[in-house]
Amino acid sequence: MTSQREKAVTYAILGVFSLLALLPVVGIIFTALQEPGGAAGFGRFDGFHLSNFQRAWEQGNFGDYLRSSGIVVVAVVGVSSVLSIMAGYAFGLMRFRGSEVLFYVFLLGLMIPTEAIIVPLYYDLRDLSLTNTYWALILPQIGTSVAFGTFWMRAFFRSVPSSLVEAARIDGASSWLTLWRVLLPLARPAVLTMCVLLFMWTWNEFLLALVMVTDESLRTAPLGLSFFQGRNSSDLTLLAAGAVIVATPVVVLYVFLQRHFIRGMVSGAVKG
Amino acid sequence: MAPRLATVADRSPGEPRRIGYLYLLPAFLLFGAFVLFPLGHSLWLSLFAWDGVTAGRWVGLDNYGDVLSDGELRSSFVHALILIVFYAVLPVLIGLLLAGAAARVQVRGFTFFRVVLFLPQVVAMVVVAVMWRMIYDPNDGPLNEALRAVGLGGLTKSWLGDFDVALPAVGLVGTWVWYGLAMVLLTAGVQKIPKSLYDAARVDGAGPLHEFFAVTLPALRGEIAVALTLTTVAALRNFDLIYNTTKGGPGDATSVPAFQVYDRAFLTGEVGSASAIGVTLVAIIFVITFCINRFADRGAAR
Numbered sequence: 001m002t003s004q005r006e007k008a009v010t011y012a013i014l015g016v017f018s019l020l021a022l023l024p025v026v027g028i029i030f031t032a033l034q035e036p037g038g039a040a041g042f043g044r045f046d047g048f049h050l051s052n053f054q055r056a057w058e059q060g061n062f063g064d065y066l067r068s069s070g071i072v073v074v075a076v077v078g079v080s081s082v083l084s085i086m087a088g089y090a091f092g093l094m095r096f097r098g099s100e101v102l103f104y105v106f107l108l109g110l111m112i113p114t115e116a117i118i119v120p121l122y123y124d125l126r127d128l129s130l131t132n133t134y135w136a137l138i139l140p141q142i143g144t145s146v147a148f149g150t151f152w153m154r155a156f157f158r159s160v161p162s163s164l165v166e167a168a169r170i171d172g173a174s175s176w177l178t179l180w181r182v183l184l185p186l187a188r189p190a191v192l193t194m195c196v197l198l199f200m201w202t203w204n205e206f207l208l209a210l211v212m213v214t215d216e217s218l219r220t221a222p223l224g225l226s227f228f229q230g231r232n233s234s235d236l237t238l239l240a241a242g243a244v245i246v247a248t249p250v251v252v253l254y255v256f257l258q259r260h261f262i263r264g265m266v267s268g269a270v271k272g
Numbered sequence: 273m274a275p276r277l278a279t280v281a282d283r284s285p286g287e288p289r290r291i292g293y294l295y296l297l298p299a300f301l302l303f304g305a306f307v308l309f310p311l312g313h314s315l316w317l318s319l320f321a322w323d324g325v326t327a328g329r330w331v332g333l334d335n336y337g338d339v340l341s342d343g344e345l346r347s348s349f350v351h352a353l354i355l356i357v358f359y360a361v362l363p364v365l366i367g368l369l370l371a372g373a374a375a376r377v378q379v380r381g382f383t384f385f386r387v388v389l390f391l392p393q394v395v396a397m398v399v400v401a402v403m404w405r406m407i408y409d410p411n412d413g414p415l416n417e418a419l420r421a422v423g424l425g426g427l428t429k430s431w432l433g434d435f436d437v438a439l440p441a442v443g444l445v446g447t448w449v450w451y452g453l454a455m456v457l458l459t460a461g462v463q464k465i466p467k468s469l470y471d472a473a474r475v476d477g478a479g480p481l482h483e484f485f486a487v488t489l490p491a492l493r494g495e496i497a498v499a500l501t502l503t504t505v506a507a508l509r510n511f512d513l514i515y516n517t518t519k520g521g522p523g524d525a526t527s528v529p530a531f532q533v534y535d536r537a538f539l540t541g542e543v544g545s546a547s548a549i550g551v552t553l554v555a556i557i558f559v560i561t562f563c564i565n566r567f568a569d570r571g572a573a574r
Contacts, residue, residue, distance in 0.1 A: 144307055210534075266460065
């Protein structure tokens with residue numbers, strides 16, 4: 001094979017599969033933009049009619065769903081990242097008895113999917129009268145998020161030159177100040193990547209919300225969309241608009257911070 | 273990571289520090305309370321026949337026996353295995369196709385392609401389900417319309433409603449979600465292989481196929497392992513897509529273990545059985561992750 005031909009084949013494959021990845025997404029956006037009540041067809045483009053979004057927002061309560069999702073995401077990502085930074089710091093830069101074993105326990109947690117613990121979680125939280133509250137959505141997701149976050153931040157702290165920590169200590173800085181004043185500024189890219197991934201996973205979470213929440217006002221965006229689909233499967237353009245609303249926050253963030261998303265995901269990041 | 277281990281002792285200053293425990297404590301408490309404890313509780317529940325309301329009855333390992341003997345359950349695990357082909361094997365093959373072609377090419381504009389290829393990954397699974405239900409729609413879905421347009425009207429189907437086609441149809445949605453990740457991972461890997469290796473192979477008279485098997489494939493072991501682990505786990509825990517496209521139907525043609533967990537625990541009142549399925553899933557994920565990584569490590573040591 002000549003180099004020219006290799007090049008052509010490479011770009012042909014890239015082009016075809018990029019197009020395939022893009023088409024359904026563009027299709028649903030075009031569908032959402034169609035005129036309501038017209039002859040709807042998936043993926044047909046007939047101008048920019050925003051009234052479907054308005055209808056979905058009003059009839060579908062998407063405003064409420066987005067608010068619920070927002071509350072859960074802010075709480076989960078905020079708390080998980082602070083706790084993960086602290087735990088990652090301990091694992092990455094401190095020596096203490098049992099640290100290896102404890103770390104492996106966290107690693108194990110990365111491989112436990114929500115699907116496997118959802119049953120006891122439901123009964124445990126019900127006994128605590130926490131089902132059908134935001135707590136039931138927030139606490140378990142912090143639990144799974146810190147497993148990933150700790151793993152991620154430990155990798156960062158291990159790459160910090162020891163001379164830096166040593167210098168801070170000689171200057172008399174406590175371990176607490178060293179972490180937040182000296183190391184955190186350096187950790188910013190790693191922290192951002194972690195936050196972006198946690199945001200995406202938490203926003204898109206479905207099973208936990210399905211099981212834990214019965215109140216409509218507590219439904220998160222993906223759960224709301226699932227119920228909306230059940231009620232409006234015949235109204236194509238309305239359903240498409242709802243789907244676009246639910247996907248938009250993560251996709252917009254992705255467009256701006258794609259480097260962080262991709263860096264995190266190709267490193268093999270998983271969350272239980 | 274291996275070479276770094278040697279320097280750990282030099283880098284950790286001072287004696288063991290008890291304060292480390294304090295830094296760990298909050299994360300560990302939440303992790304323990306909402307992941308480890310439920311997992312233990314799940315093991316316990318799996319030993320009972322319990323409907324979630326009345327007192328449970330001790331049945332020992334019977335619920336695990338059911339995984340093999342109960343036809344409905346066994347077929348859900350078989351479906352999961354078939355889905356692994358669509359979620360993991362197909363995407364990695366597509367990724368290898370690109371990696372093989374791109375081995376000696378400086379790919380310009382890869383950043384752009386990367387962004388597009390990764391897009392399906394960031395869209396919520398529920399949205400993906402809504403999207404593909406529309407595409408597969410038997411009446412006016414674009415897939416059937418396209419088939420009619422090219423004169424293949426005989427092939428049109430109710431893709432998600434047909435007993436024989438529903439599972440592959442759902443599987444292909446998984447392929448669509450995951451192939452971008454495999455392509456990006458493997459192509460990034462192949463670009464790191466020194467070009468001199470290919471030149472050497474060529475001097476030895478290797479054809480493109482031989483070059484692929486002798487140079488590209490062995491060098492990509494690590495990336496293949498990562499891609500296979502991620503996608504296989506995704507195939508096994510697949511709940512959102514099934515629930516929002518077919519709910520396991522038609523019949524139980526697309527029922528998977530994760531769906532059985534939900535169905536049994538919250539709809540039909542077989543909590544013990546649901547727990548046993550969950551524990552079995554974790555065990556399978558552990559074993560598969562371990563095997564894939566063993567395979568990658570062995571290759572690296574060679």
